[in-house]
Amino acid sequence: MENKIYLRAFEHSDLDLLNSIRNDDTLFSTTTGNKYYISSEHDKKWIEDKIFNNSNQLYLVICCSEKHQPMGYTSANNIDYLNRKAEWGGMVISKDFNSKGMGTEAGYLFLDHLFGELGMNMVYAYVNENNKASYRLSEKYGFTKDGLIRDFVYKQNRFHNAYIFSMLRGEYEKLQLNRNESINSTK
Template sequence: MKNNLYLRAFEYSDLNLLNLIRNDDILFQSTLGNKYYISSEYDKKWIEDKIFNNSNQLYLVICCKGIDEPIGYICVTNIDYINRKAEWGGFVISREFISKGLGTDAGYLLLDHLFGELGMNMVYAYVKEDNKASYRLSEKYGFKKDGLIRDFVFKQNRFHNAYIFSMLKSEYEELQLREQETSIS
């Protein structure tokens, strides 16, 4: 399935999709981020920041081959090139493409890039305790649950706990090897 997708840098032409996704109340509920009302002018500046000020973050647009249109975005933040680690920021997909496995596949493309191209040794993620889909997805990717952080974020008028997950490059390479062996046999 990964062959049906590609990742690319943000362009100003992605503004409409981005603004639609970032203002979607249903998508917002599962994230750790706080609710902001985001104007298209604000998102234009946000895209500009992702284009020109990306030394410790990587925001990429997810596109389907064939239709060559963006369907969402994926990101990592807090990239630390000295200690070779990065924080998985997750992905957001337009509602019409949810539950088709495209976000999952985009995640594998990003992990390939982080471990293979950028030389990261560890990728870590925070997952809201009640976000069962992200919890399962983190495990599917091969992340290990390291613990629970209590009252991690204040959102929707209350505090929420979050799990912290991590994956080492050696663990990812081991998963890739097993996947290759399975596809050969």
């Protein structure tokens, strides 16, 4: 089965897409991140930082294979190579590509990279308590809900709770086995 999408490093040419996504008010209403007003000049520096200062973080652009068109990005932060764990910083897909299954595929590719290439033993994520889509997606990927963190982030004039999800290497390997069996049974 050919991938509809692929991941690649940030490039300066991604500025318009990334700045548009990072200034989307609807996106920040559902995440655990805070809202900032971000100029394109600020994002030029931000992109450069992601390109050159990536020792404990990884930011990748999600691209549509058919047209080699950037459609969003995903990230891992707080990468700890000694203890082999990383925080999945989330995934953002442009509105033009929502609900086409590409985000799900991008998530699997990213998990493959984190566990397979980077050798992580644990990947964890924080999900805003009110973000039902991210909650369902975390479960779909095979993450375990470890608990609720109260008053995790202050935004929109109040505190918001967040769930913490995690996946261990053994769980990822089981997920991989199940995905491969599913792909083989459809051939």
